[in-house]
Amino acid sequence: MIACAPVKGYFEVNSYFWVDDETNHGFLIDPGAQGHELMHLCHENGWIIEKILLTHGHFDHIGGIAAIREETDIPVYIHEAGEAYLVDTHLNLSRYCHCDMTVHGAKHFRDRDVFRLESNLACSLRVIHTPGHTPDSVIFYDQRHDAAFVGDTIFKGSRGNDQYPGGNGMQLIRSIRQRVLTLPDQTVLLSGHSDETSVSAEKRYY
Ligand SMILES: [Zn+2]
Structure with missing residues (x-):
């Protein structure tokens, strides 16, 4: 099952629990804020979270990790290019919202890892x-x-901002065309900041 848990920090963001119905084990994706509340939801439902996976290192997707680490030591995973974002408040934008935020000790993954x-x-x-x-x-x-x-790559009817440090508009459109919209038409797209959409619904914009 997939459970969307909207959390509110400086921004509102969709955190997701991806949980296997048979074992009640799962992953938590983008705990953007309210880490204690997210853990409470796990306890209530009996979910065992094996890993925290991050779609990218912006502060509104990592903001719940500090509170979660007060309770558990679930490992955190981010793309290898994201380490710089986790430890730099300029790159992860937390500096500009006056809520300096860093995450240390994350593990790294690469394209095509499973x-x-x-x-x-x-x-x-x-x-x-x-x-x-x-x-x-x-x-x-x-x-x-x-x-x-x-994450913030594509939203319902729009796409992610490419103006933040490290952003690249051409690259973003290429990623969407070549790596998102090439998934099967019926694929449901679950983003960080919009209602869910699908590959077939977004194709008309590209
Ligand atoms: Zn972002």
Whole structure:
């Protein structure tokens, strides 16, 4: 199952729980704020989170990690290009919202890596690198359930901002055309800041 948990820090952002119905184990994607509340939701539902996966290193996608680490030591994963964002308040933009934020000790992944649930190896998410909004932006693709967690690469009817440090508009459009909209038409796109959409619905804009 996939549960969207909107959280509010400086901005509102969609955090997602991706949980295997059989084992109740899963991943938490982009805990952007309210880490204690997200953990409370896990306890209430009996979810065991094996890993925290980040679509990119902007502060509104990582802001809940500090509170989560007060309670547990769930490992955090980000694209290898994202390490710079996790430790730099200028790059991750937290400096400009007066809420300096860094995350240390994250593990790194690359394009095409696959994350499998340790409790159920049939459940997996594939990393698809989609630079443009930031150099470290990725989407996590769940082929089995026709869903993709797309962060700030694409939204319902729009796309991510390319004006922040490291952003690149041409690269963003190329990523969307070549790496997002080439997924099957029925793929549901679950973004950081909009209602869900689908590959077929977004194709008309590109
Ligand atoms: Zn962002």
